[in-house]
Amino acid sequence: MQPIQGAATRPSGEPPSTPSAAGEFPLSSKQRTVLERLITRIVALNQQQSAEVWAGLKHDLGLKSETPLLSRHFPAAEQNLNQRVSVAQTSHATRQVVQQLSELLAQGNNRQAVSDYIRQQFGQTALSQLTPEQLKSVLTLLQNNQLAIPQPQQRQATDRPLLPAEHNSLNKQVAKLTAATGESGKLIWQSMLELSGVKTGELIPAKHFTLLTTWLQARQTLSQQNAPTLHTIQAALKQPLEPAEWQEMTDYSQQRFQATPQTLLSAAQVQDILNQVFLKRAQRQPAALETHHIQPIASPIWAPFIEPMKVVSARPGMALVALVVVMALLWIVL
Template sequence: MIQPIQGAPARPPGQEPAQTANTIGEQPLSTMQRTVLERLVIRLIALTQQQSAEVWAGVKHDLGLKNDTPLLSRHFPAAEQNLNQRVETATQNHTTRQMVSQLTELLSQGNNRQAVSDFIRQQFGQTALSQLTPQQLKTVLTMLQNNQITIPQPQQRPSTERPLLPAEHNSLNQAVIKLTAATGESGKLIWQSMLELSGVKSGELIPAKHFTPLMTWLQARQTLSTHPAPTLHVIQTALKQPLDNNEMRSITEYAQQTWQATPQTVLTTAQVQDILNHVFLRRTERASGMIEVRDIQPIYSPFVAPIVETVKAISTRPGFFFIALLIVAFLFWLLS
């Protein structure tokens, strides 16, 4: 009778031996596994200037291992994935640094700095290269290298008219971001509307005198975007600087003539924006001293106007012509 081997448990024919405590997953990294990881570590060191020990320590930390714990065969998949992610991130950062370095060198030439500043503000609604995504940076660099960004010519401005300060521009940009979040509109299109309202030409900055009206315009648009039934009266309350009597009369007449709308009529989004544009233009024209002829009142108004109308009525009646002449003489005596 065949006896089992001494020390080995009996098992049915064809059954594999039971795994020992030192299973495959608990074995040290194989030569091939260690080679794969070491190549990734070398690539990461070249991209980040980190030390080898620092990289290995980081991998172990991410895997939840102590620094003095050796990597085992079962740790290989997670370690490889971790290093691949680190290499991918480092590659993107390295590429971004190279693009910024190239852009920085080009910005010092001619009017490139102003051209790029205008371009990223108008196209991406940003004011600094550090705020751009890698793809946006690549677009700017490629267009600048290919001379596809218009170089602005120096603009002549009155000595009393300065462009927006960086802090003012940043405040407007923050308000644009809030309006974009509230309405879903494109920040680029909002900036374009502001440039058009300000009458800014290509390559020219928004005048500082338009800062307050533009902030009022942006804040009012954001407030009114959530109102279910905006009317002229609602617009009045939404403006940080409310309409004065003349402005309210002008806007009411404009709404009546354009849409036959009364102060109580519920307005559409497009009508609200059109009225806000009208308010902005009226205020910036007034600030510039541009008064239309129809806004100029006669010198005798309002005190003498009723008397003049009375004279006109009397003068049409022959019996009172002499009285009319006396009244006219009296008026000349008052105004002399």
């Protein structure tokens, strides 16, 4: 007899092979349970559908969607799902870190502090460019108050008027605010003059430059807020309110608007509060001490004779004459 075409030959006495040889059995209940538990973890972390994960698994294993998994597929399938769990855990942890960072960045100058830090330490300018470990390190620094919060540079209080460069800087910010709100630039400048305590046509003192910059930037930021509160005003200020200032503004809002820190504020109320912040800080600015205003407490009566004494001291022959003259003058004065 000739063997059937295509059938494999086998040694004499060996039982015929069956279609379900070792490894060709369907997944056992234990194997399926292991895979299902891994898929459940992936679904919980990634918010995926289990059918989507099963389909992705078969694709990675090179199987068609209608092809069932067999026992021989189990080792590769388990390894694949374990890798997916690891990736999902990392992504989930990163999302939580980013969420916590987002909440902290809205407070005070944290956003600027983080921006400066990641630029200096990692050479990046956006959080999305950082690795999970780098994100965790930034979050830890913020939570432990170990990240330096940059404060705006304070100019020495002085009565000199704004320099041209300072005036141009304010003018650019006024233009941005006009574009954001549609408000007249002339009216914005008028408000700034009134806040600074000067009349139309007079020059704004340079000591108000930083306060006006903060006022303009806060107004522009808050113009984009749909539901501003006292908390969002605090977050919009380049130089955040100190505890005493926060209490003052809280009391002011309560007395004037019957508003709590969580109360939604109108645009007019927001501007009124920003004006109060400006005025309170302007009142606390130290007065400038100009050197040409300093006068001695008392002028000694012998001051006119100090320079002549220096001259004659260099000429011993005139010392006796000078001494007699000085004593005579002192006797006359006294």
